[in-house]
Amino acid sequence: AQSVSQHNHHVILSEAASLELGCNYSYGGTVNLFWYVQYPGQHLQLLLKYFSGDPLVKGIKGFEAEFIKSKFSFNLRKPSVQWSDTAEYFCAVNADTGGFKTIFGAGTRLFVKA
Amino acid sequence: NAGVMQNPRHLVRRRGQEARLRCSPMKGHSHVYWYRQLPEEGLKFMVYLQKENIIDESGMPKERFSAEFPKEGPSILRIQQVVRGDSAAYFCASSLPGPGTQYFGPGTRLTVL
Numbered sequence: 692a693q694s695v696s697q698h699n700h701h702v703i704l705s706e707a708a709s710l711e712l713g714c715n716y717s718y719g720g721t722v723n724l725f726w727y728v729q730y731p732g733q734h735l736q737l738l739l740k741y742f743s744g745d746p747l748v749k750g751i752k753g754f755e756a757e758f759i760k761s762k763f764s765f766n767l768r769k770p771s772v773q774w775s776d777t778a779e780y781f782c783a784v785n786a787d788t789g790g791f792k793t794i795f796g797a798g799t800r801l802f803v804k805a
Numbered sequence: 806n807a808g809v810m811q812n813p814r815h816l817v818r819r820r821g822q823e824a825r826l827r828c829s830p831m832k833g834h835s836h837v838y839w840y841r842q843l844p845e846e847g848l849k850f851m852v853y854l855q856k857e858n859i860i861d862e863s864g865m866p867k868e869r870f871s872a873e874f875p876k877e878g879p880s881i882l883r884i885q886q887v888v889r890g891d892s893a894a895y896f897c898a899s900s901l902p903g904p905g906t907q908y909f910g911p912g913t914r915l916t917v918l
Contacts, residue, residue: 697847725906735848735896735909781847792838792861793898793907797847 693718695784697796704772705804712767712799714782724765725783725793726756735781741765752776774805809834809899809910817916818887826882826913830899836860837880838907839872842894854880855902887917 698713716722726738739750746758756767765782779800785793810829818824830837836855840848850864854874865872869887874880884891894914898907 727909734911735898737906737908740906792850792853792863794850795840795848 693722693784693786693794695782695794695796697780697782697799699799700797701800701802703802703804706774707771708803710767710769710772710776710801712780712782712801714765714767714796715763716765716782716784716794717763718784718786720786722784722786724756724758725785726750726754726765726767727781727783727795728778729781729798730778738767738780772801772803774803777801777803809897809908811895811897811910811913813913814911815914815916817918819918820888821886824884824887824891824915824917826884826895826897826915828880828882828897828899828910830880830897831908834899834901834908836900836902837874838898838900839880839882840896840898842896842912844893848896851882884915887915889917891915892917 694717696715724741727735728738729735738754739748739756741748741758749755754769756765758765779798781798782796783793809831812827838853839851841851842848852865852872853861857876869885871883894912896912897910900907
């Protein structure tokens with residue numbers, strides 16, 4: 692069965708600090724990978740996705756993620772965070788297992804201090 | 806192009822009542838997914854439907870919960886005889902067929918008194 696692990700449940704950073712959120716998944720086949728963000732009081736929005744091709748994916752708002760197949764990882768990065776990045780971040784995976792249901796990690800709450 | 810719409814946004818029910826949550830997918834999307842988000846937890850997959858078919862309901866509780874996506878009209882998540890533990894945010898997402906991106910609605914926050 693697929694599963695997704697996000698290593699950090701809460702992260703606190705100061706503005707301009709660099710960010711890396713870990714995400715590992717377990718599934719042996721071909722997967723599609725996503726990072727979603729949920730700003731306070733809002734619904735989930737897609738940050739970036741990986742289906743195939745260049746394993747370094749660039750998303751909105753300066754975020755990027757790198758797919759490392761050998762490590763089953765898809766970590767999210769941003770070189771310099773802003774206060775407005777305060778949100779909850781979800782890593783997600785789907786695969787063709789007779790359907791394409793998406794499995795989400797438990798989420799990482801990021802708080803950026805101004 | 807309207808996004809995924811869910812209503813109501815907030816729903817309060819007393820224990821034992823029924824809750825009906827509605828989801829209208831994005832225009833052109835034929836696949837709908839329901840997720841539940843409990844406080845301090847991530848999203849848990851519940852069910853995946855396409856028009857008139859349930860594709861995967863492995864995340865649905867065996868009792869009291871049901872979902873449908875009729876040929877016409879929105880997808881409905883129905884919870885019978887609600888209990889306090891059903892209090893959560895329920896999110897719907899839609900996509901095109903296949904491994905596409907899922908687009909999420911604003912969610913319905915269910916509170917069971």
